[in-house]
Amino acid sequence: MTLYMPLFKACTNLRSLTLLHAHLTVTGLQNDPLASTKLIESYSQMGSVQTSRLVFDRFPNPDSFMWGVLIKCYVWNGLFQEAISVYQNMLERLAELNKFVFPSVLRACSAINDLRMGKKVHARIVKSGFESDPVVETTLLSVYGETGRLYDARKIFDAMSMRDVVSWSSIISTYVQNGQASEGLEIFRKMVIEGMEIDSVTMLSVAEACAELGLWRVGKSSHGYVVRRNIGSDHEALGSSLVAMYGKFGDLCSAEKLFRNGVYQSVTSWTAMISSYNQNGCYLEALGTFIEMLGLNVESNSVTLMNVVCSCARLGWLREGKCIHGYIIRNNVDLDNDFLRPSLIDLYANSGHLRYSRRVFDAAQEQHIVSWNILISGYAREHMVEEALSLFVQMLIEGIMPDSFALASALSACGMIGLSELGCQIHCLIIKTYLPNEFVENALIDVYSKCGFINSATRVFLDTHKEVL
Incomplete structure (x- = not known):
């Protein structure tokens, strides 16, 4: 079977993979666990998770590893509830599980904020004796952090026998994202004292914490640390986070310098710069940057457009705001992403065109509380x-x-x-x-x-x- 593994890598589309699948069926190799597992994984990577499930269902007595691969495939494709259902089905049919199953199930629980199920999975991990596995520990830490369970996340972190940069970064991010930026920076200080290697993900959380607390000097020092250590020089998220940090400090000069000197300017960095201008009342500069962005054929996202609509609203530029609304419609941008709909309602309400505000409001399948508040205030x-x-x-x-x-x-x-x-x-x-x-x-x-x-x-x-x- 190992002779066929390079052929899986050579399959670049569903047609070639289907031909390989047919050949394995004719030769009888589809009943080989390795072949079926690889087919399940390959179909999923090409977006055909239904075919992955068919391959799985036709295999007699799949082992724990194959179950784990199927669960992982559902998670890859954003089918989190289905992943949890497969896990529950597996528990009914298998007496023993391997540790590779749990990280994917935990990520599914985190994605749909199902803390109750996450705790059940945690209990199964303890029962199976895998609570000390580094990958499982780090995933548990992330799940508790993403669901706002700081106490449980810290308990997992403190119990770790060995902490790598991923676990340190995860606990720092957990505190920062849950409104405890000071504690996040304190853990970062301990991380530095212990001589841990710092990566771009760690520094991203540090930049967010400094911005949240308004610590200009610490933020500037952190940026210097990033430059001296050459951390994440090509990491767009870190660069964008630093731009946003300077924007929150009101230091637009540093934000502009960092933005213009970036290795490459992605939609994230453009959006960070536009948002920084907005936060500091420089609405004309925000719109100018957006026009420059369009001129360079950088595709905007819903956050970019939300900021641009806000610029138009603050300037009272209804005509330009309508043009942006038209751009949103032409490009099929989802209005229910990232407060884009409320920003449009606010644009029309501030201009006294409440009939248009109500039309945008009524078009939503599910109203956001901000939309209600803006329209009532208008x-x-x-x-x-x-x-x-x-x-x-x-x-x-x-x-x-x-x-x-x-x-x-x-x-x-x-x-x-x-x-x-x-x-x-x-x-x-x-x-x-x-x-x-x-x-x-x-x-x-x-x-x-x-x-x-x-x-x-x-x-x-x-x-x-x-x-x-």
Whole structure:
């Protein structure tokens, strides 16, 4: 069978792979475990996971390794629930599992945020005696990190007998991505003290942490460390992260210099530069960079377009914003990716074209809370009280909890027409959900005052810290 392995590598399309499959069937080699396993893997790599499953189903008594390959194939193709189903089926049919099965199953659990299943897999790992395997440990660490279970992730990390750069980078990323950037930097400091090799993935998380905490000096030092050690000189994600870091610091000079001197400029780095301009109020420069990007035939993504739409909205450039909307439609960009739809709703709402905002809003299969809030605020701002309150009530009926901006907008609408009863109901909702802040509290005072309930307005005022008014 080993003589046929080079032929699998030579198969560059489904037709050639099908011919090889037919030959293996004629010669009877398809019943060889290695041949069937390689067929399962090869079909999956070409996007035909259904054929992979047919090959698997026709093989008598597949072993644990073949089951693991099938699970991995489902994960490769983004079929995470199917991967978990195959794993559960395997448990019913096999008494013993090998350690290669677990990383793929854990990645599937992480991808669909199924922590309950992930914990069951973890228990099976312990029962099978594989909890000390480095690959399994690192995958468990990633799963707990990606599902926000910092305690469990740290417990896995601390229990590791040997930690490599992957496990260190994973725990640092876990803390940074879960809003504990300071702890992430502290772990990075320990990593350096222990003499661990630092790679581009590690430094990417460090750059994000510095940006989050506004640590300009530490961020600058980290960038210097990257340059001196020649870490990830061709790593586009790290370069883009450093550009974004300088943008958050307000250091556009350093961001521009790094961007222009990049080894190559991908859509990620262009987007980071455009976003940096937006964050610092340089909307014209953001649009100029986008035009330059199009001139170089760099294909934009939904994040790029979201930033460009935001630039148009802040400048009040409706015509240019409509052109971007047309570009989005022509290029079949999914509006429900990366806040692109809410940014378009905001563009039209800020220009007073709420009819267009509502059209974009209604076209969504599933509404994002930001879209609800923007449209309600837009209606209230334009004194379209009935529309604002109707949408607010619809939001509550659909079980979506409004944030402070939607609550303040709804209260403002109530005050415009003296609708004290609904204002009181919203006040009760605020008390039950413990959502008060300065915007909401000021809106409550306003609505009670306009409706003539001075005592209620005074009570809200006295319950509020005077320094936030």
